[in-house]
Amino acid sequence: MGASYGKLMMWFFLLSDAFTFSGLLITYGLVRSSHPAWEGVREEFVFSTEYWPIPERVFEAVPFLHGISLPLVFVGIMTFVLIMSSVTMVLAVEAGHRMDRKAVEKWMLWTLLGGIAFLGCQAWEWTHFIVGTETATIKEVFNLTTGIWDKVPVTGANLHVNQYGPQAFADFFFFITGFHGFHVFSGVMFNFLIYYNTVTGVYERRGHYEMVEKVGLYWHFVDLVWVFVFTFFYLV
Amino acid sequence: MAHHSIEPQVTVLPPDKEKIKRLWTVAGILGLITAVEFAIAFLWPHGVAKTALFVILTIVKAGYIVGEFMHLRYEVKVLFWAILVPVLFIIWMLVAFVYEGMKMPVFL
Numbered sequence: 001m002g003a004s005y006g007k008l009m010m011w012f013f014l015l016s017d018a019f020t021f022s023g024l025l026i027t028y029g030l031v032r033s034s035h036p037a038w039e040g041v042r043e044e045f046v047f048s049t050e051y052w053p054i055p056e057r058v059f060e061a062v063p064f065l066h067g068i069s070l071p072l073v074f075v076g077i078m079t080f081v082l083i084m085s086s087v088t089m090v091l092a093v094e095a096g097h098r099m100d101r102k103a104v105e106k107w108m109l110w111t112l113l114g115g116i117a118f119l120g121c122q123a124w125e126w127t128h129f130i131v132g133t134e135t136a137t138i139k140e141v142f143n144l145t146t147g148i149w150d151k152v153p154v155t156g157a158n159l160h161v162n163q164y165g166p167q168a169f170a171d172f173f174f175f176i177t178g179f180h181g182f183h184v185f186s187g188v189m190f191n192f193l194i195y196y197n198t199v200t201g202v203y204e205r206r207g208h209y210e211m212v213e214k215v216g217l218y219w220h221f222v223d224l225v226w227v228f229v230f231t232f233f234y235l236v
Numbered sequence: 237m238a239h240h241s242i243e244p245q246v247t248v249l250p251p252d253k254e255k256i257k258r259l260w261t262v263a264g265i266l267g268l269i270t271a272v273e274f275a276i277a278f279l280w281p282h283g284v285a286k287t288a289l290f291v292i293l294t295i296v297k298a299g300y301i302v303g304e305f306m307h308l309r310y311e312v313k314v315l316f317w318a319i320l321v322p323v324l325f326i327i328w329m330l331v332a333f334v335y336e337g338m339k340m341p342v343f344l
Contacts, residue, residue, distance in 0.1 A: 002312035015319055022326045026333045033337035042282075056277060072277060079270055087263040090305045094256060098249035166342075204246055220305045224298055230270075231294040235277050236287050 010214045014221045017183075021225050024179060025232050028172045035166055047137040049154075053165035055234050061128050075234050078121045079226065082184075085114020086223040089191075093216045096209025101198060104212060108195040111219065115188040122181050129173065132156030137163040176233060180225055187222050190215045262304045269297050 003011075035052045038045055045057050056071035063074070088110035095103035136153035139161070143150045154163040162170035194215050203209045273293055280286045303309035308316055 003315050008315065011315065011319055015322060018323065019326070022329065026326075026330050029330060030333040030337040031342075033334045034340055034342045036341070054282075072274065076270070076274055080267065083263065083266050083270070086301070086305055087259060090259050091256065094252065094259070098251065099246050100248045100251075101246075103251075217306055220301055223305075224301045227294055227297050227301065231273070231290050235273060235290050 004210065006210065006214050007217070010217045014217065017221065018225075021179070021228070024172075024176050025228060028176065028232065031168050031172070035168070047133075047164050049137065049139050049162070049166055051165065053169060055236075058129075058164045059125070059234060063124055072234055074121065074125060075230065078118055078125075079230050081114055081118050081121065082223050082226050085111050085118070086220050088114060089216045089219045093209075093213050096203070096212040099204070099209070101201070101204055104198045104203075104209060105195065108191060108198060108212075112188060112191050112195060115184055115191060115219075118184055119181065119188065122177065122184075126174075126177075129170075130156050130158060132163050139163075173233070176229060180222070180229055183222050183225065187215075187219050190218060259304070262300050266297055266300055269293050 032052055036050070038051050038054055042054060042057070045054050047053060047057075059075055060069045060071040061074065062068070062070045088107045092104050092107035092111060095107060132155035134155075136155045138151050139154045140149045141152045142148075154161050156163055157170035157173070159171060159174065161167070164170065194212055197203060197211065198209075203211060273290060276286065276289060280289075302319075308319060
């Protein structure tokens with residue numbers, strides 16, 4: 001087909017991976033559209049398990065700026081970090097075409113830094129999501145012994161409770177961003193391997209840097225998935 | 237005994253200025269579209285039009301990433317179509333599932 005075997009197989013793997021992520025995001029769309037939405041004004045929005053939350057009111061915290069409402073700012077920074085690390089990756093590929101080992105090393109280091117920074121941001125975001133806000137959401141839970149609906153205060157979210165909205169919202173948050181985060185983590189591992197092989201001169205002796213290109217494809221794919229997660233989970 | 241210690245002769249080519257410039261331009265476009273999305277998120281009321289615009293902008297971004305960063309635009313046509321055609325079915329799947337979801341509401 002004119003493309004090398006390795007690159008071709010990477011493309012086919014990425015296509016199958018795209019189907020997996022589509023499955024997750026489309027299921028999110030299905031479940032979200034079957035839940036009632038918040039009908040009121042954005043400013044008056046309050047968390048309730050009765051309707052799907054507005055994402056920009058869920059994700060409005062930024063580290064070190066406690067108590068200030070900055071909707072989507074932190075996730076915007078994360079997007080920027082990932083796009084930048086995609087650029088440095090493609091610059092590493094370009095340097096590889098020219099057999100410029102020093103430049104490949106430099107750009108791979110920047111790419112690694114971007115990936116690790118993104119993972120750090122995600123750890124922060126998850127912690128905040130799990131711990132929750134200062135005001136609890138009141139959830140009505142049916143008490144089997146008394147036979148009445150108890151009002152239970154809920155803070156934070158996990159796979160059992162969710163203060164931000166219906167339980168499915170938290171479940172999807174953990175599964176979708178978690179699955180993507182795991183891809184980023186694997187990508188950082190691969191990138192490190194590439195960096196190591198570059199430094200030790202493996203590719204120079206081999207006479208080409210095609211491995212940088214193949215792992216680069218994977219890394220760009222991680223960025224690509226994030227673009228979709230950003231839109232469908234945080235913006236819409 | 238073979239001489240394993242012989243270092244290969246490597247010719248380092250100078251940077252392709254034009255290519256690098258194009259890559260940074262693409263990065264700029266991606267950043268700009270994200271900034272526009274950010275602005276729309278706060279300035280526009282929620283609705284079908286807003287969602288549709290987000291989806292279009294996302295596909296434009298995806299096109300730049302796949303076409304330029306992943307180099308698919310410059311690959312052989314067979315590979316290009318082998319990747320693009322299956323992806324088109326995902327759009328069908330998305331529309332079908334969201335439509336189904338709206339037809340079967342969850343009772344909380």
